[in-house]
Amino acid sequence: MKEAVSLKDIAKICQVSVSTVSKALNDRADVGREKKEEIQRVAKELNYVPNFMASTLRSKKTRNIGVLLSESTGTNLMHEHFARILNSFKDTVEERGYFISFLNANNSPNRLSFMEQCKYMNFDGVFMLCADYQKPEVKELLASNIPIAAVDHTMPKHINIASNQYGDMRRLMQLIYYRGHRKIAYIHGENNEVTTGRVSAYKTFMTEHNLPIPREYLYTCPYRDYERGSALTKAVLALPNRPTCIIYPDDLTAVGGLNMMQESGMVIPRDVSIAGYDGLNLVNIVRPRIATIRQDTVSMGIQAGNKLINRIEFPDATPVAETVTVDGMVEPGESLAVISHSRHQ
Amino acid sequence: MKEAVSLKDIAKICQVSVSTVSKALNDRADVGREKKEEIQRVAKELNYVPNFMASTLRSKKTRNIGVLLSESTGTNLMHEHFARILNSFKDTVEERGYFISFLNANNSPNRLSFMEQCKYMNFDGVFMLCADYQKPEVKELLASNIPIAAVDHTMPKHINIASNQYGDMRRLMQLIYYRGHRKIAYIHGENNEVTTGRVSAYKTFMTEHNLPIPREYLYTCPYRDYERGSALTKAVLALPNRPTCIIYPDDLTAVGGLNMMQESGMVIPRDVSIAGYDGLNLVNIVRPRIATIRQDTVSMGIQAGNKLINRIEFPDATPVAETVTVDGMVEPGESLAVISHSRHQ
DNA sequence: GCTCGTTACTAAATCGATTTCTTTTGTCTA
DNA sequence: TAGACAAAAGAAATCGATTTAGTAACGAGC
Numbered sequence: 001m002k003e004a005v006s007l008k009d010i011a012k013i014c015q016v017s018v019s020t021v022s023k024a025l026n027d028r029a030d031v032g033r034e035k036k037e038e039i040q041r042v043a044k045e046l047n048y049v050p051n052f053m054a055s056t057l058r059s060k061k062t063r064n065i066g067v068l069l070s071e072s073t074g075t076n077l078m079h080e081h082f083a084r085i086l087n088s089f090k091d092t093v094e095e096r097g098y099f100i101s102f103l104n105a106n107n108s109p110n111r112l113s114f115m116e117q118c119k120y121m122n123f124d125g126v127f128m129l130c131a132d133y134q135k136p137e138v139k140e141l142l143a144s145n146i147p148i149a150a151v152d153h154t155m156p157k158h159i160n161i162a163s164n165q166y167g168d169m170r171r172l173m174q175l176i177y178y179r180g181h182r183k184i185a186y187i188h189g190e191n192n193e194v195t196t197g198r199v200s201a202y203k204t205f206m207t208e209h210n211l212p213i214p215r216e217y218l219y220t221c222p223y224r225d226y227e228r229g230s231a232l233t234k235a236v237l238a239l240p241n242r243p244t245c246i247i248y249p250d251d252l253t254a255v256g257g258l259n260m261m262q263e264s265g266m267v268i269p270r271d272v273s274i275a276g277y278d279g280l281n282l283v284n285i286v287r288p289r290i291a292t293i294r295q296d297t298v299s300m301g302i303q304a305g306n307k308l309i310n311r312i313e314f315p316d317a318t319p320v321a322e323t324v325t326v327d328g329m330v331e332p333g334e335s336l337a338v339i340s341h342s343r344h345q
Numbered sequence: 346m347k348e349a350v351s352l353k354d355i356a357k358i359c360q361v362s363v364s365t366v367s368k369a370l371n372d373r374a375d376v377g378r379e380k381k382e383e384i385q386r387v388a389k390e391l392n393y394v395p396n397f398m399a400s401t402l403r404s405k406k407t408r409n410i411g412v413l414l415s416e417s418t419g420t421n422l423m424h425e426h427f428a429r430i431l432n433s434f435k436d437t438v439e440e441r442g443y444f445i446s447f448l449n450a451n452n453s454p455n456r457l458s459f460m461e462q463c464k465y466m467n468f469d470g471v472f473m474l475c476a477d478y479q480k481p482e483v484k485e486l487l488a489s490n491i492p493i494a495a496v497d498h499t500m501p502k503h504i505n506i507a508s509n510q511y512g513d514m515r516r517l518m519q520l521i522y523y524r525g526h527r528k529i530a531y532i533h534g535e536n537n538e539v540t541t542g543r544v545s546a547y548k549t550f551m552t553e554h555n556l557p558i559p560r561e562y563l564y565t566c567p568y569r570d571y572e573r574g575s576a577l578t579k580a581v582l583a584l585p586n587r588p589t590c591i592i593y594p595d596d597l598t599a600v601g602g603l604n605m606m607q608e609s610g611m612v613i614p615r616d617v618s619i620a621g622y623d624g625l626n627l628v629n630i631v632r633p634r635i636a637t638i639r640q641d642t643v644s645m646g647i648q649a650g651n652k653l654i655n656r657i658e659f660p661d662a663t664p665v666a667e668t669v670t671v672d673g674m675v676e677p678g679e680s681l682a683v684i685s686h687s688r689h690q
Numbered sequence: 691g692c693t694c695g696t697t698a699c700t701a702a703a704t705c706g707a708t709t710t711c712t713t714t715t716g717t718c719t720a
Numbered sequence: 721t722a723g724a725c726a727a728a729a730g731a732a733a734t735c736g737a738t739t740t741a742g743t744a745a746c747g748a749g750c
Contacts, residue, residue, distance in 0.1 A: 049457065057398040083423045094453070095453055263632070351707080352707065398705080399705070402736065
């Protein structure tokens with residue numbers, strides 16, 4: 001290993017004390033102009049790089065943000081939606097001189113708890129991407145006073161970057177409605193904050209427009225479960241009062257439905273219309289292109305990063321909950337048929 | 346913040362010195378059985394968590410591995426192939442008590458170079474997922490003596506986790522050949538180590554089987570470029586001597602071709618057969634399912650993690666290049682027609 | 691001429707561990 | 721019983737920075 005250059009080395013060369021070097025490199029006021037410039041010049045020449053461990057041991061500021069992915073599956077790095085948000089978050093915090101490390105969420109027996117990992121690493125803050133908020137371990141972290149930002153989950157005293165579930169879903173409903181659909185089934189996700197907002201928008205919209213919501217038009221399906229999306233589609237199609245449009249929890253389940261229908265000889269959207277959610281690459285790749293809500297993952301990452309760093313740098317004695325709502329964009333795709341009502345009017 | 350518990354606190358309670366506590370918690374031999382157990386018990390009771398900065402400042406071992414994603418686009422977290430490998434790598438190193446941090450590769454002017462970042466963070470090793478090996482900054486890192494593992498790139502004295510490009514491609518060729526195809530076009534990736542192995546397998550196989558390789562059967566296409574895949578397909582189809590099968594650089598370009606063909610009214614594989622590469626989720630989602638080579642990303646991540654940690658823990662004075670070859674698996678899909686030659690025989 | 695204040699710098703404490711070097715104590719051997 | 725030796729513990733140095741407290745020099749003000 002190349003012998004690392006330390007403050008001491010610079011001090012020796014410049015004939016000054018270590019503390020003067022430290023101050024000069026941190027551009028403090030109580031160092032003479034000439035000395036400061038000389039020290040900075042020498043530091044550059046020697047290719048000096050500070051030692052992270054040493055400086056943060058003393059100063060406690062690590063500029064390191066912990067990222068908590070889903071602890072259950074550990075696979076969420078592979079979900080495009082979260083990968084996109086994380087990518088944008090990473091760019092944002094790096095731009096501001098921070099960097100990210102992952103919290104270890106695997107299930108080896110000797111793993112440190114999230115709280116312990118934060119203590120160990122001195123994380124300045126934590127970004128939760130798809131955590132299980134019911135887990136005691138996560139609750140413990142939320143109850144501590146480390147700054148936290150999370151996606152799509154409101155918490156007391158923390159930052160929530162929320163997709164505009166209600167608004168986005170409402171706009172999707174409008175699109176479908178204006179295309180003439182009146183019998184709209186909704187296969188929605190499992191019960192959580194995200195789902196609640198969307199289901200609420202669905203029900204409100206239907207009610208506002210005097211449309212019935214038959215019990216059998218609502219189904220629960222795990223998010224991103226291609227097979228279940230397919231299976232539930234079969235159930236919907238078997239209904240006596242078959243809907244003209246089916247909305248899915250996300251794009252992947254929608255494709256599950258699409259494929260199932262196409263394989264049984266149906267033509268989309270001639271026979272049935274469908275809509276997904278999220279706006280993954282997928283929707284531009286399958287045919288017909290699926291109507292979807294493209295979530296603004298870039299904005300979500302940027303806002304999460306900036307809000308979190310602001311909290312880190314200007315800590316509040318008693319922080320309060322803060323929610324940033326990010327609008328998605330309706331993408332009509334090709335999977336929504338136009339239904340004419342002229343004959344019946 | 347909760348006042349952090351330190352060795353000093355434990356020492357005071359147990360009426361021993363700080364060094365004894367340190368030794369006890371590190372399970373060293375020169376501490377008495379009883380004292381050791383008492384100290385460990387107290388540490389657990391107080392919920393003691395060591396301070397990463399302090400311990401690594403002294404010991405120099407961080408158990409922290411830097412991950413270098415492509416520095417050009419910064420988007421590679423979003424490519425399923427690399428995300429899968431990284432995910433498996435992460436699980437592997439975490440299992441062994443290591444963790445990962447990202448090297449910052451954005452292009453802000455005050456960013457530290459990769460080498461500087463390694464010094465700063467004291468990374469024990471680096472995992473390169475899709476770096477630009479031509480960049481001086483990367484070369485500098487490769488020339489240093491920090492342990493490095495990389496995917497699909499051989500380097501002097503470092504670890505290379507390589508897909509078996511030649512063997513995998515050859516098996517894909519066999520499958521296509523046994524289905525009766527003789528006129529096989531190959532839209533391959535841009536010139537790099539990965540591409541070279543595959544093209545070599547293609548040419549060798551064709552030659553071995555006395556098949557001509559018309560110049561117009563070979564095209565270069567950027568990896569994962571859906572649009573180019575589509576455009577080049579158009580060129581191939583326009584050939585007077587149209588091939589019966591087209592092989593693509595990867596699944597995404599293959600879908601680009603598939604969609605283009607289906608939109609122009611062709612039926613796959615009735616009219617043309619196609620094959621992709623990588624084995625992304627995608628191939629099970631589009632119809633027909635595309636023949637592909639499913640790369641063993643799990644094994645790649647595991648091997649990279651283990652090999653790298655072995656080097657970290659048992660450093661070699663003069664390390665030599667080490668290559669681990671990982672076989673992929675042929676997935677026939679539904680996109681390869683069977684061509685009968687009986688009439689002509 | 692004495693005090694006061696400012697400027698520019700240094701010495702030393704500190705962060706929380708690890709590690710080396712001693713010292714103490716008890717046991718075993720010649 | 722002296723000397724050797726091992727086991728158990730502690731003292732102190734150390735890692736490389738930051739930070740606090742303190743000092744020397746010098747000019748200004750009265």
